[in-house]
Amino acid sequence: MIRATTFNGQTVAVFGLGSSGIAAAKALVEGGAHVEAWDDGAAGREAAIRAGVPVLDLRAADWSRFSALVLAPGVPLTHPVPHWTVEKARAHGVEIIGDIEIFARERAARAGSAPFIAVTGTNGKSTTSALIGHILAFSGRDVQLGGNIGRAILTLDEPQRTRFYVVEMSSFQIDLTPTLSPTVGVMLNVTPDHLDRHGTIDRYAAIKERIVEGAEVAAVGIDDSFTLEMLKRRIERGAAIAFSAEKSIAPGYSILDGTIVCSNREGLAVKLGALDGIATLRGKHNAQNALAAVAAVRECLNWIGESSDLDWQGALSSFPGLPHRMEEIGRAGNAVFINDSKATNADSTEKALLSFPKNVFWIAGGRAKAGGIEPLAPYFGGITKAYLIGESAEDFAATLEGKVPFEMSGTLDAALTAATRDASEIGDTKSIVLLSPACASYDQFKNFEARGDSFRSLVAALPGIVMRRAAP
Secondary structure (H helix, E strand, O other): OOOOHHHOOOEEEEEOOOHHHHHHHHHHHHOOOEEEEEOOOHHHHHHHHHOOOOEOOHHHOOHHHOOEEEEOOOOOOOOOOOOHHHHHHHHOOOEEEOHHHHHHHHHHHHOOOOOEEEEEOOOOHHHHHHHHHHHHHHOOOEEEEEEOOOEOHHHOOOOOOOEEEEEEOOHHHHHOOOOOOOOEEEEOOOOOOOHHHHOOHHHHHHHHHHHHHOOOEEEEEOOOHHHHHHHHHHHOOOEEEEEEOOOOOOOEEEEEOOEEEEEOOOOOEEEEEEOOOOHHHOOHHHHHHHHHHHHHHHHHHHHHOOOOOOOHHHHHHOOOOOOOOOEEEEEEOOEEEEEOOOOOOHHHHHHHHHHOOOOEEEEEEOEEOOOOOHHHHHHHHHEEEEEEEOOOHHHHHHHHOOOOOEEEEEOHHHHHHHHHHHHOOOOOOOEEEEEOOOEEOOOOOOOHHHHHHHHHHHHHOOOOOEEOOOOO
């Protein structure tokens, strides 16, 4: 655990007692702070009490005593309306931060030179973060991976000068990290997402851009207009490098004949590793993720004065992939079952449909994001049939009507049963049973992980199934 020593002797409010909130409260207590923690839900309060966290009703608290409010990232800060704790904090001049801000202050105070790679983007940030961590570990470095992926950041090991931190950050987390200053800030892409939380895409993009603004080195994808403009602004202020999966660039990182290359301003290119044949990095979107990961590691090592002469091919080829992201979980006859539960919006599902262009039996639905699945219309031709679940089923049915055969399945188990039945009826042709919901999971599941785990369990119970080992 990272002890929050920078809050020693202070009184701190913590709201939102999920895993990161409880970890933050414990880190603050261990660092010498007085903590008062609360959650609107009884389950969160009970979990905190079991963990030994002091729970007190913040509605009745004297907010003039608090030096900070540590807010869980999922709690509304500005939109659709600020949470009541946010209003109380602002009324009393209390700063509002998140758990990654606590980490940032501890790193600055105790090991300011500890390499810190922060990753954001609408899509691909989990794969990119995991791949960065894998490359560093493959090269023998001491690596800590957390934030919006895996472990809550304050459960990681204490900051040390030689310890690398790889931190995935959502826009919610960036919004709560005012002193964000990573060694390398990675910006992947920006497409419409979380607009209910941020109001407009311009505000959403501006929050994302903070990861670039505060970095010692910025690694920026330039395959969309928002990020291209971010790179232009960043170049005027400090060190930056670009990467693109769509075109060759110099200087920067790009793909040449399936191989990652880094080119200087004179166009001289260094080949770093080929992506062809790596199943866990299939598709153009994963080419961008791999480019970002290689750029982040290489630029970080160069910045801190360490050799970047790594076995890039070995690191890329041995990447095990992520659970719930285009994860092949089993086969039965000619049917392949793919768990892409992490696809919580249409842009992410687009990547799966591009990777599996035909004979797809598509399970989709949940709590829809803005725009629904209309952006996926160019890929409908590869879908043999769709199986709709959750709150979005009727809206998705209206979009698919007359274009793709569909079934109103309602639940995941009913959808899998129907999709498996239909996939088995197309003879010897390889078929893809694809869970790629293009939706949030909150209508029927706690999170996308729970949805993906449920899918895996249901697939495992199918007759004749041969399961693959789960991704770590």
